Amino acid sequence: MMLIPTHHFRNIERKPEYLQPEKCVPPPYPGPVGTMWFIRDGCGIACAIVTWFLVLYAEFVVLFVMLIPSRDYVYSIINGIVFNLLAFLALASHCRAMLTDPGLHATTCLCPSPAHDISCKTQYAKQRGGAAEAGAPKALLGHPGIPRSRVGSPGDKQGAVPKGNATKEFIESLQLKPGQVVYKCPKCCSIKPDRAHHCSVCKRCIRKMDHHCPWVNNCVGENNQKYFVLFTMYIALISLHALIMVGFHFLHCFEEDWTKCSSFSPPTTVILLILLCFEGLLFLIFTSVMFGTQVHSICTDETGIEQLKKEERRWAKKTKWMNMKAVFGHPFSLGWASPFATPDQGKADPYQYVV
Numbered sequence: 001m002m003l004i005p006t007h008h009f010r011n012i013e014r015k016p017e018y019l020q021p022e023k024c025v026p027p028p029y030p031g032p033v034g035t036m037w038f039i040r041d042g043c044g045i046a047c048a049i050v051t052w053f054l055v056l057y058a059e060f061v062v063l064f065v066m067l068i069p070s071r072d073y074v075y076s077i078i079n080g081i082v083f084n085l086l087a088f089l090a091l092a093s094h095c096r097a098m099l100t101d102p103g104l105h106a107t108t109c110l111c112p113s114p115a116h117d118i119s120c121k122t123q124y125a126k127q128r129g130g131a132a133e134a135g136a137p138k139a140l141l142g143h144p145g146i147p148r149s150r151v152g153s154p155g156d157k158q159g160a161v162p163k164g165n166a167t168k169e170f171i172e173s174l175q176l177k178p179g180q181v182v183y184k185c186p187k188c189c190s191i192k193p194d195r196a197h198h199c200s201v202c203k204r205c206i207r208k209m210d211h212h213c214p215w216v217n218n219c220v221g222e223n224n225q226k227y228f229v230l231f232t233m234y235i236a237l238i239s240l241h242a243l244i245m246v247g248f249h250f251l252h253c254f255e256e257d258w259t260k261c262s263s264f265s266p267p268t269t270v271i272l273l274i275l276l277c278f279e280g281l282l283f284l285i286f287t288s289v290m291f292g293t294q295v296h297s298i299c300t301d302e303t304g305i306e307q308l309k310k311e312e313r314r315w316a317k318k319t320k321w322m323n324m325k326a327v328f329g330h331p332f333s334l335g336w337a338s339p340f341a342t343p344d345q346g347k348a349d350p351y352q353y354v355v
Helices: 042-067 073-099 114-127 138-142 168-173 225-255 266-300 304-309 320-328
Strands: 196-199 204-207 211-213 218-220
Touching: 042 073, 042 225, 042 266, 073 218, 073 225, 225 266, 225 320, 266 304, 266 320
Parallel strands: none
Antiparallel strands: 196 204, 211 218
Protein backbone atom coordinates (compact mmCIF):
# COMPACT_ATOMS: atom_id res chain seq x y z
CA MET A 1 0.00 0.00 0.00
CA MET A 2 1.39 3.37 -0.98
CA LEU A 3 2.21 5.95 1.66
CA ILE A 4 0.35 9.21 1.33
CA PRO A 5 2.62 12.26 1.55
CA THR A 6 2.32 14.52 4.52
CA HIS A 7 0.27 17.67 3.98
CA HIS A 8 0.95 21.01 5.58
CA PHE A 9 -2.42 22.70 5.43
CA ARG A 10 -2.89 22.17 9.18
CA ASN A 11 -0.61 22.70 12.15
CA ILE A 12 1.02 19.29 12.24
CA GLU A 13 3.21 18.37 15.18
CA ARG A 14 5.62 15.62 14.15
CA LYS A 15 7.44 14.88 17.37
CA PRO A 16 6.27 14.47 20.94
CA GLU A 17 8.53 17.26 22.22
CA TYR A 18 6.82 19.75 19.90
CA LEU A 19 3.51 19.04 21.58
CA GLN A 20 4.75 20.58 24.85
CA PRO A 21 3.13 17.85 26.97
CA GLU A 22 4.57 19.29 30.17
CA LYS A 23 2.07 22.15 29.89
CA CYS A 24 -0.88 19.79 29.78
CA VAL A 25 -2.76 18.90 32.93
CA PRO A 26 -3.81 15.22 33.05
CA PRO A 27 -7.51 14.80 32.26
CA PRO A 28 -9.91 14.14 35.12
CA TYR A 29 -11.05 10.59 35.79
CA PRO A 30 -13.84 9.85 33.31
CA GLY A 31 -17.31 9.56 34.74
CA PRO A 32 -19.43 6.44 34.49
CA VAL A 33 -20.95 5.49 31.17
CA GLY A 34 -24.26 7.25 30.62
CA THR A 35 -23.36 10.32 32.70
CA MET A 36 -25.60 13.22 31.67
CA TRP A 37 -23.98 15.83 29.47
CA PHE A 38 -24.93 19.43 30.18
CA ILE A 39 -23.23 22.67 29.14
CA ARG A 40 -23.26 25.35 31.84
CA ASP A 41 -23.61 28.33 29.53
CA GLY A 42 -25.88 31.16 30.62
CA CYS A 43 -26.87 32.20 27.10
CA GLY A 44 -27.54 28.62 26.03
CA ILE A 45 -29.61 27.85 29.12
CA ALA A 46 -31.66 31.01 28.56
CA CYS A 47 -32.26 30.11 24.90
CA ALA A 48 -33.29 26.57 25.87
CA ILE A 49 -35.78 27.94 28.42
CA VAL A 50 -37.17 30.36 25.82
CA THR A 51 -37.58 27.45 23.38
CA TRP A 52 -39.64 25.47 25.88
CA PHE A 53 -41.67 28.57 26.79
CA LEU A 54 -42.57 29.24 23.15
CA VAL A 55 -43.65 25.63 22.59
CA LEU A 56 -45.75 25.68 25.76
CA TYR A 57 -47.27 29.01 24.72
CA ALA A 58 -48.29 27.46 21.41
CA GLU A 59 -49.78 24.55 23.36
CA PHE A 60 -51.82 26.96 25.49
CA VAL A 61 -53.21 28.94 22.57
CA VAL A 62 -53.99 25.86 20.47
CA LEU A 63 -55.78 24.05 23.30
CA PHE A 64 -57.51 26.79 25.29
CA VAL A 65 -58.18 29.35 22.57
CA MET A 66 -58.93 27.23 19.51
CA LEU A 67 -59.66 23.55 20.22
CA ILE A 68 -61.41 23.29 23.59
CA PRO A 69 -64.00 26.07 22.89
CA SER A 70 -64.75 24.52 19.48
CA ARG A 71 -68.10 22.75 19.07
CA ASP A 72 -66.68 20.38 16.48
CA TYR A 73 -65.40 17.67 18.82
CA VAL A 74 -63.99 15.45 16.08
CA TYR A 75 -61.95 18.37 14.72
CA SER A 76 -60.72 19.25 18.21
CA ILE A 77 -59.76 15.70 19.18
CA ILE A 78 -57.90 14.89 15.95
CA ASN A 79 -55.99 18.16 15.83
CA GLY A 80 -55.32 18.06 19.57
CA ILE A 81 -53.80 14.59 19.36
CA VAL A 82 -51.66 15.45 16.32
CA PHE A 83 -50.42 18.76 17.70
CA ASN A 84 -49.63 17.39 21.14
CA LEU A 85 -47.83 14.38 19.69
CA LEU A 86 -45.66 16.56 17.47
CA ALA A 87 -44.97 18.98 20.34
CA PHE A 88 -44.00 16.10 22.62
CA LEU A 89 -41.61 14.68 20.01
CA ALA A 90 -40.14 18.14 19.45
CA LEU A 91 -39.42 18.67 23.16
CA ALA A 92 -38.08 15.13 23.53
CA SER A 93 -35.75 15.71 20.58
CA HIS A 94 -34.67 18.99 22.15
CA CYS A 95 -33.80 17.22 25.41
CA ARG A 96 -31.84 14.49 23.63
CA ALA A 97 -29.94 17.06 21.54
CA MET A 98 -29.17 19.12 24.63
CA LEU A 99 -28.23 16.31 27.04
CA THR A 100 -26.37 14.00 24.64
CA ASP A 101 -22.58 14.11 24.48
CA PRO A 102 -21.94 15.27 20.88
CA GLY A 103 -18.48 13.65 20.86
CA LEU A 104 -17.62 10.58 18.81
CA HIS A 105 -18.76 7.06 17.98
CA ALA A 106 -15.47 5.42 17.09
CA THR A 107 -13.36 4.77 20.17
CA THR A 108 -10.25 6.90 20.45
CA CYS A 109 -7.36 4.76 21.66
CA LEU A 110 -6.09 6.23 24.91
CA CYS A 111 -3.39 3.61 25.30
CA PRO A 112 -2.02 3.57 28.87
CA SER A 113 0.98 1.43 28.00
CA PRO A 114 3.16 0.50 25.02
CA ALA A 115 1.85 -3.06 25.17
CA HIS A 116 -1.71 -1.83 24.95
CA ASP A 117 -0.71 0.48 22.11
CA ILE A 118 0.42 -2.52 20.06
CA SER A 119 -2.82 -4.34 20.82
CA CYS A 120 -4.71 -1.26 19.66
CA LYS A 121 -2.86 -1.28 16.35
CA THR A 122 -3.51 -4.99 15.99
CA GLN A 123 -7.22 -4.46 16.48
CA TYR A 124 -7.19 -1.59 13.99
CA ALA A 125 -5.48 -3.83 11.45
CA LYS A 126 -8.09 -6.53 11.97
CA GLN A 127 -10.88 -3.99 11.56
CA ARG A 128 -9.47 -2.94 8.19
CA GLY A 129 -9.26 -6.54 7.04
CA GLY A 130 -5.52 -6.96 7.59
CA ALA A 131 -4.56 -3.94 5.51
CA ALA A 132 -1.94 -2.98 8.10
CA GLU A 133 0.40 -5.07 10.18
CA ALA A 134 0.37 -5.03 13.95
CA GLY A 135 2.80 -2.55 15.40
CA ALA A 136 3.43 -0.79 12.08
CA PRO A 137 0.27 -0.06 10.09
CA LYS A 138 1.68 1.55 6.97
CA ALA A 139 -1.46 3.43 6.01
CA LEU A 140 -1.68 4.68 9.57
CA LEU A 141 1.83 6.07 9.56
CA GLY A 142 1.74 7.86 6.26
CA HIS A 143 -1.55 9.76 6.56
CA PRO A 144 -1.63 12.94 8.66
CA GLY A 145 -5.27 12.38 9.55
CA ILE A 146 -5.11 8.84 10.95
CA PRO A 147 -2.02 8.57 13.15
CA ARG A 148 -4.15 8.27 16.25
CA SER A 149 -5.30 4.66 16.47
CA ARG A 150 -9.04 4.83 15.98
CA VAL A 151 -10.15 1.36 16.99
CA GLY A 152 -13.25 -0.49 18.05
CA SER A 153 -16.43 -1.19 16.21
CA PRO A 154 -18.36 1.73 14.71
CA GLY A 155 -21.10 1.20 17.26
CA ASP A 156 -18.78 1.81 20.23
CA LYS A 157 -19.55 5.10 21.91
CA GLN A 158 -17.37 7.50 23.79
CA GLY A 159 -17.82 11.07 24.87
CA ALA A 160 -16.29 14.23 23.52
CA VAL A 161 -12.53 14.40 23.13
CA PRO A 162 -10.98 14.21 26.64
CA LYS A 163 -9.47 17.48 27.81
CA GLY A 164 -5.77 17.52 28.61
CA ASN A 165 -4.90 14.06 27.32
CA ALA A 166 -1.82 15.39 25.50
CA THR A 167 0.34 14.53 28.52
CA LYS A 168 3.93 13.34 28.35
CA GLU A 169 2.99 9.84 29.52
CA PHE A 170 0.21 9.50 26.97
CA ILE A 171 2.33 10.74 24.06
CA GLU A 172 5.16 8.40 25.02
CA SER A 173 2.68 5.51 25.15
CA LEU A 174 1.73 6.19 21.52
CA GLN A 175 5.27 5.18 20.46
CA LEU A 176 5.32 7.62 17.55
CA LYS A 177 7.49 6.51 14.65
CA PRO A 178 9.21 8.57 11.94
CA GLY A 179 6.59 10.05 9.65
CA GLN A 180 3.79 9.52 12.14
CA VAL A 181 1.95 12.70 13.08
CA VAL A 182 -0.61 13.73 15.67
CA TYR A 183 -2.60 16.90 16.17
CA LYS A 184 -2.78 18.78 19.42
CA CYS A 185 -5.45 21.33 20.21
CA PRO A 186 -3.72 24.25 21.93
CA LYS A 187 -6.96 25.35 23.59
CA CYS A 188 -8.02 22.20 25.44
CA CYS A 189 -4.59 20.53 25.36
CA SER A 190 -5.83 17.27 23.86
CA ILE A 191 -4.74 14.93 21.10
CA LYS A 192 -7.14 15.97 18.38
CA PRO A 193 -8.96 13.25 16.40
CA ASP A 194 -9.58 13.71 12.73
CA ARG A 195 -12.57 15.87 11.75
CA ALA A 196 -12.70 17.33 15.26
CA HIS A 197 -12.97 21.06 15.97
CA HIS A 198 -12.67 23.01 19.18
CA CYS A 199 -15.80 24.67 20.59
CA SER A 200 -15.15 27.76 22.66
CA VAL A 201 -18.47 27.32 24.51
CA CYS A 202 -18.14 23.60 25.31
CA LYS A 203 -14.39 24.22 25.90
CA ARG A 204 -13.30 21.01 24.20
CA CYS A 205 -12.90 19.42 20.80
CA ILE A 206 -16.05 17.92 19.31
CA ARG A 207 -15.91 15.12 16.76
CA LYS A 208 -17.62 16.04 13.46
CA MET A 209 -18.76 19.32 14.97
CA ASP A 210 -21.27 21.08 12.71
CA HIS A 211 -21.93 24.15 14.85
CA HIS A 212 -22.78 25.21 18.39
CA CYS A 213 -26.50 25.87 18.70
CA PRO A 214 -27.57 28.05 21.65
CA TRP A 215 -31.19 26.92 21.22
CA VAL A 216 -30.24 23.42 22.32
CA ASN A 217 -27.37 24.66 24.52
CA ASN A 218 -24.99 22.19 22.93
CA CYS A 219 -22.79 21.49 19.97
CA VAL A 220 -24.26 19.58 17.08
CA GLY A 221 -21.87 16.68 16.55
CA GLU A 222 -21.94 13.11 15.40
CA ASN A 223 -23.66 11.75 18.51
CA ASN A 224 -26.61 14.17 18.62
CA GLN A 225 -27.05 15.32 15.03
CA LYS A 226 -30.01 12.97 14.59
CA TYR A 227 -31.83 14.53 17.56
CA PHE A 228 -31.12 18.05 16.32
CA VAL A 229 -32.50 17.22 12.87
CA LEU A 230 -35.62 15.71 14.45
CA PHE A 231 -36.00 18.80 16.65
CA THR A 232 -35.95 21.15 13.65
CA MET A 233 -38.33 18.88 11.73
CA TYR A 234 -40.92 18.61 14.51
CA ILE A 235 -40.76 22.32 15.31
CA ALA A 236 -41.37 23.08 11.62
CA LEU A 237 -44.33 20.67 11.58
CA ILE A 238 -46.03 22.07 14.69
CA SER A 239 -45.45 25.60 13.38
CA LEU A 240 -47.12 24.72 10.09
CA HIS A 241 -49.96 22.93 11.90
CA ALA A 242 -50.51 25.90 14.22
CA LEU A 243 -50.61 28.33 11.28
CA ILE A 244 -53.23 26.21 9.50
CA MET A 245 -55.39 26.02 12.62
CA VAL A 246 -55.09 29.78 13.17
CA GLY A 247 -56.29 30.38 9.61
CA PHE A 248 -59.32 28.11 10.05
CA HIS A 249 -60.10 29.67 13.43
CA PHE A 250 -60.08 33.20 12.02
CA LEU A 251 -62.43 32.13 9.22
CA HIS A 252 -64.74 30.45 11.74
CA CYS A 253 -64.81 33.50 14.01
CA PHE A 254 -65.50 35.88 11.13
CA GLU A 255 -68.52 33.81 10.12
CA GLU A 256 -69.91 33.57 13.65
CA ASP A 257 -69.97 35.69 16.79
CA TRP A 258 -66.49 36.23 18.22
CA THR A 259 -67.84 35.74 21.74
CA LYS A 260 -68.82 32.15 20.87
CA CYS A 261 -65.59 31.00 19.19
CA SER A 262 -63.34 31.49 22.19
CA SER A 263 -63.53 31.45 25.98
CA PHE A 264 -61.51 34.68 26.06
CA SER A 265 -62.64 38.17 25.11
CA PRO A 266 -62.37 39.06 21.39
CA PRO A 267 -59.40 41.48 21.85
CA THR A 268 -57.49 38.92 23.94
CA THR A 269 -58.27 36.18 21.43
CA VAL A 270 -57.01 38.28 18.51
CA ILE A 271 -53.79 39.21 20.32
CA LEU A 272 -53.06 35.60 21.30
CA LEU A 273 -53.71 34.35 17.77
CA ILE A 274 -51.60 37.07 16.15
CA LEU A 275 -48.69 36.30 18.48
CA LEU A 276 -49.01 32.59 17.72
CA CYS A 277 -49.17 33.33 14.00
CA PHE A 278 -46.01 35.44 14.19
CA GLU A 279 -44.22 32.79 16.26
CA GLY A 280 -45.30 29.98 13.94
CA LEU A 281 -44.26 31.80 10.78
CA LEU A 282 -40.86 32.79 12.22
CA PHE A 283 -40.02 29.31 13.48
CA LEU A 284 -41.38 27.61 10.37
CA ILE A 285 -38.96 29.55 8.18
CA PHE A 286 -36.00 29.22 10.56
CA THR A 287 -36.35 25.51 11.32
CA SER A 288 -37.18 24.60 7.71
CA VAL A 289 -33.98 26.25 6.50
CA MET A 290 -31.98 24.63 9.30
CA PHE A 291 -33.53 21.22 8.57
CA GLY A 292 -32.63 21.55 4.90
CA THR A 293 -29.03 22.56 5.59
CA GLN A 294 -28.60 19.69 8.05
CA VAL A 295 -29.96 17.09 5.63
CA HIS A 296 -27.69 18.48 2.89
CA SER A 297 -24.72 18.33 5.27
CA ILE A 298 -25.51 14.70 6.12
CA CYS A 299 -25.95 13.66 2.48
CA THR A 300 -22.66 15.24 1.45
CA ASP A 301 -20.91 13.98 4.62
CA GLU A 302 -19.44 17.42 5.22
CA THR A 303 -20.11 19.43 8.35
CA GLY A 304 -20.90 23.13 8.37
CA ILE A 305 -17.44 23.99 9.68
CA GLU A 306 -15.76 21.84 7.05
CA GLN A 307 -17.77 23.58 4.34
CA LEU A 308 -16.97 27.00 5.77
CA LYS A 309 -13.24 26.30 6.06
CA LYS A 310 -13.20 24.41 2.76
CA GLU A 311 -11.19 21.64 4.36
CA GLU A 312 -9.66 18.99 2.13
CA ARG A 313 -11.66 15.78 2.08
CA ARG A 314 -9.61 12.90 3.51
CA TRP A 315 -12.38 10.37 4.10
CA ALA A 316 -14.03 7.98 1.68
CA LYS A 317 -16.97 9.27 -0.30
CA LYS A 318 -20.13 7.26 0.26
CA THR A 319 -23.64 7.34 -1.15
CA LYS A 320 -26.22 9.70 0.30
CA TRP A 321 -28.20 6.75 1.64
CA MET A 322 -25.14 5.40 3.49
CA ASN A 323 -24.53 8.83 4.98
CA MET A 324 -28.13 9.01 6.17
CA LYS A 325 -27.83 5.58 7.81
CA ALA A 326 -24.59 6.65 9.49
CA VAL A 327 -26.52 9.40 11.31
CA PHE A 328 -30.00 7.93 11.81
CA GLY A 329 -29.11 4.28 12.20
CA HIS A 330 -28.75 1.07 10.23
CA PRO A 331 -30.99 -0.29 8.81
CA PHE A 332 -33.87 2.05 7.95
CA SER A 333 -36.75 1.82 10.43
CA LEU A 334 -39.38 3.89 12.21
CA GLY A 335 -36.68 4.59 14.79
CA TRP A 336 -35.34 7.24 12.43
CA ALA A 337 -38.26 9.47 13.45
CA SER A 338 -38.01 8.66 17.16
CA PRO A 339 -35.88 10.76 19.54
CA PHE A 340 -35.88 7.78 21.93
CA ALA A 341 -34.13 5.42 19.49
CA THR A 342 -30.33 5.58 19.66
CA PRO A 343 -28.81 5.23 16.17
CA ASP A 344 -27.35 1.79 15.48
CA GLN A 345 -24.84 1.86 12.65
CA GLY A 346 -24.78 -1.92 12.32
CA LYS A 347 -22.14 -3.08 9.87
CA ALA A 348 -21.93 0.26 8.11
CA ASP A 349 -18.64 1.95 8.99
CA PRO A 350 -19.15 5.70 8.60
CA TYR A 351 -15.43 6.49 8.97
CA GLN A 352 -13.63 4.82 6.09
CA TYR A 353 -10.64 6.97 5.23
CA VAL A 354 -8.90 7.23 1.92
CA VAL A 355 -5.44 5.62 2.31
